[in-house]
Amino acid sequence: MLLSWSFLVLALGGLAAAVPARRANYVVHEKRAAEPSSAWTLSRRLESDMVLPMRFGLTQSNIDRVEEILMSISHPESPTFGKHLSPEQVIDMFKPSSETVDVVKSWLVGSGIAPERIRITGNKGWIELNATVAEAEDLLNTEYHVYEHESGAEQISCHSYSLPGHVQPHIELVKPTVHFNHRVSPGGYIPEKLKKRTGKLGQPSPYNGPxxxxxxxxxxxxxxxxxxxxxxxxxxxxxxxxxxxxxxxxxxxxxxxxxxxxxxxxxxxxxxxxxxxxxxxxxxxxxxxxxxxxxxxxxxxxxxxxxxxxxxxxxxxxxxxxxxxxxxxxxxxxxxxxxxxxxxxxxxxxxxxxxxxxxxxxxxxxxxxxxxxxxxxxxxxxxxxxxxxxxxxxxxxxxxxxxxxxxxxxxxxxxxxxxxxxxxxxxxxAGFGGECIDATTGEETLNGxxxxxxxxxxxxxxxxxxxxxxxxxxxxxxxxxxxxxxxxxxxxxxxxxxxxSYQATAVRHYLEAYPPPYTAAQYNNSGNVxxxxxxxxxxxxxxxxxxxxxxxxxxxxxxxxxxxxxxxxxxxxxxxxxxxxxxxxNPAIYSxxxxxxxxxxxxxxxxxxxxxx
Incomplete structure (x- = not known):
């Protein structure tokens, strides 16, 4: 079928006129794992001029082969059992590719970040940059908020963040973003204006420890x-x-x-x-x-x-x-x-x-x-x-x-x-303190x-x-x-x-011989986890x-x-x-x-x- 030239020009012109904004090619990269408990209250938007230490974890090479490589070293029937790698060999095997580093740097520079502000770690595993909240929100198409705990402690977090589609495959995670610590903990970054110190992993608790x-x-x-x-x-x-x-x-x-x-x-x-x-x-x-x-x-x-x-x-x-x-x-x-x-x-x-x-x-x-x-x-x-x-x-x-x-x-x-x-x-x-997951909200609660x-x-x-x-x-x-x-x-x-793979036989035998009397509403019963x-x-x-x-x-x-x-x-x-x-x-104890x-x-x-x- 022939297409008239005039129609083609109009069609292409229409496409040009409808070129999407920069954010149209953004895709959600991470969402918060679960919403804060009722002990946390959304307080306010985080001040736009506050500086955040942004860290972009780059996608590692050969990460899809982690289990294969580990099993070749750790399975007692493997011909290379016990032939452990040196730290240098591990670094070389998993360091991100040059393409990954270049793509992420180009995105940051194209978004208005001066090249001299961008740092790459020695093993090329991370790209780092100190950015204002306004810059971070623009880069990640998100909003940062301050949450206040009933104890007076405060944390920052965003609900989700996005990355350009062409950049997403090159980044594993960005922080600080969605990693909200549900239990009070000062083990994380809190800007100076928000520093009301609270607990930490080792903080006394009736839940953690003996x-x-x-x-x-x-x-x-x-x-x-x-x-x-x-x-x-x-x-x-x-x-x-x-x-x-x-x-x-x-x-x-x-x-x-x-x-x-x-x-x-x-x-x-x-x-x-x-x-x-x-x-x-x-x-x-x-x-x-x-x-x-x-x-x-x-x-x-x-x-x-x-x-x-x-x-x-x-x-x-x-x-x-x-x-x-x-x-x-x-x-x-x-x-x-x-x-x-x-x-x-x-x-x-x-x-x-x-x-x-x-x-x-x-x-x-x-x-x-x-x-x-x-x-x-x-x-x-x-x-x-x-x-x-x-x-x-x-x-x-x-x-x-x-x-x-x-x-x-x-x-x-x-x-x-x-x-x-x-x-x-x-x-x-159950989780710490006997809390379980609410099947509807995904929150931790004693009634879950x-x-x-x-x-x-x-x-x-x-x-x-x-x-x-x-x-x-x-x-x-x-x-x-x-x-x-x-x-x-x-x-x-x-x-x-x-x-x-090392536990597949044992777990499948358990699920077949002693099937738990619970449904997918109560636990992940797929048999593949x-x-x-x-x-x-x-x-x-x-x-x-x-x-x-x-x-x-x-x-x-x-x-x-x-x-x-x-x-x-x-x-x-x-x-x-x-x-x-x-x-x-593990491969040995399941063998x-x-x-x-x-x-x-x-x-x-x-x-x-x-x-x-």
Whole structure:
């Protein structure tokens, strides 16, 4: 069919006249993971002249091959099993392409940002720029607001933000934007005009960390009493831990603590005096991350000392004479978050002048009185062969982009030979404090009915550790049950992460043989998502010394450092045999080759959200 010239001119002229505005090609890149709870109130628009430290996380090369690369190194049947990569190899493998850097820079310059204001980090992973709120809102087609907590704390956030269609594939996430921290935390960037400091990851809370019922335990129970009182002797008998490390100068085991959490030296000696006399006077080796220090005099009480006391009393006792490293994260003003300790063990994860998630992490230098006024701790130590962390957050409070980018970093640590352990939480299928997800609004609430998984435990590149217990009236020589005393072991299915290949057979068998009696309205029952925890260890009735007394504590907070101690001893044996550390653990523990090393827990539930599960 012929088209008349005059019609073609009119048609093209019409198209030219209808050329869309610059924003017409924008697409939404991220939305807030969930709306703030009723404790937060929208206060006002953020002042347009306020300066924000904008960070553009660039899309990494080979990121679609993370699982493939990690499995080739970590699966016991792989011909390259145990051939871990150097930090330099990891950086080179995942650094963004030159095209990605050029596209993002060109977009910023074309939007009116002077080239000299744009900084590129050493590993090319981030582009940084200090921008006014007005500039940031223009770049991202969004609005920043101030939210006020009922405590008086304030945070900034936008509900969503957009990027040009041609730029979007080259950016993983932008911050500060939608990453609203639902629990009060000053671990994030708050402009000077809004600085009303609040809690942080390590801030005392009835939800995070071990639990106690205040019961005074028997100090030296027999093995017949381990159903009531767990001691190091109970754990040795329960898991057949009779091994003395020999490679103490080569092996490494780190435990992460977030300021203001801190052990008390007098508590350690009180515990050691009863259960490990050779350790009296010994302390973990402090690695100060972003100003983190041993601060016993400023804050005392179970909520400040319970986690650290527990972690080091048991970890140091079980791996003696192996040294244990304390990765103390954050100063007393900003505190710290997960990204901060990752920065410290992997320089490729750092960014200039901070760049961690402003609502989750400490931002350094911290110029506030008493703050850590120095560059952030970036690659200050090699990653320990095992790292245990007994802290977490509800997965719903993290956007997929934030969670995935952090999860990929755990994969990189695994490629370099590090086992990363995270406690799976203490509220069964519910989130912190027993909150679940409202199926209609997506908000966290005590009346919610949708299960609320824990992050980073849901990341498929960490080993999530749940809790068991010696069943009442039973002994350490009989099968354990899932923890159901004071706590319920956290577990379930992710709402973000796909099922990793290493657990596909085990999870599908579970879903087919023991189908949960719940629907998609209550949890992600697609059968294609990450299940957690990966393994479990005793987490009930631990005897610890705390603030000059012995008490019983409960939690996956206890299970994680105990598993870390066992893996540290496995690494010691491997090093003695001329091998390297085990690194990423999960492919091995799901492999039939290692099935005999584990007991299947068939008793108990991990209740929550009004349902047994």
């Amino acid at each position: 639990k106690t019922n205040g019961q005074t335990p028997s100090i030296n129970p027999t093995l017949d009493e381990c159903d009531e009182y767990i001691t190091p002797a109970c754990l040795r008998a329960l898991y057949n831990i009779y091994y003395t490390p020999t490679q103490t100068g080569r092996n490494t085991y780190g435990v992460v603590e977030f300021t203001p959490q801190s052990y008390l030296a007098t508590d350690l000696d009180m515990f050691f005096g009863n259960y490990s006399p050779n350790l009296v006077g010994s302390r973990p080796t402090l690695v100060s991350i972003d100003g983190g220090q041993y601060e016993p005099s400023q804050y005392q009480g179970f909520s400040y000392n319970g986690e650290s006391d527990l972690d080091f009393e048991y970890a140091m006792t079980l791996v003696y004479p192996q040294n244990v490293t304390l990765l103390q994260t954050g100063d007393m003003v900003e505190g710290g978050g997960f990204d901060n300790w990752l920065d410290a063990v992997d320089a490729s994860f750092c960014t200039y002048e901070g760049g961690d998630v402003p609502s989750q992490d400490g931002i350094y230098p911290d110029t506030a009185p008493g703050g850590y006024d120095a560059p952030e701790s970036c690659g200050i130590i090699p990653p320990p062969y095992v790292v245990s962390t007994s802290y977490g957050q509800d997965e719903v409070s993290a956007t997929p982009a934030y969670a995935i980018r952090q999860c990929n970093e755990y994969a990189k640590l695994g490629m370099m030979g590090t086992t990363v352990l995270y406690a799976s939480g203490d509220y069964g299928v 009915t949708r299960f609320n998984p824990d992050f980073p435990a849901t990341c498929p590149y960490v080993t999530a550790v749940g809790a068991t217990q010696v069943s009442p009236g039973r002994t350490v020589y009989e099968p354990e049950s899932a923890a159901e005393t004071v706590i319920y072991s956290g577990g379930g299915f992710s709402n973000i992460f796909a099922m990793p 990450r299940a957690f925890p990966d393994l479990a260890a005793n987490g009930v009735n631990y005897v610890i010394a705390i603030d000059g007394e012995f008490e019983l504590v409960y939690g996956t907070s206890a299970s994680s450092p105990v598993v870390g101690s066992m893996i540290t001893m496995v690494n010691d044996a491997r090093l003695a045999a001329g091998k390297g550390p085990i690194g990423f653990l 039939p080759l290692f099935a005999a090393a584990f007991h299947d827990i068939t008793n108990g539930t991990n209740q929550g959200c009004g349902k047994p599960f």
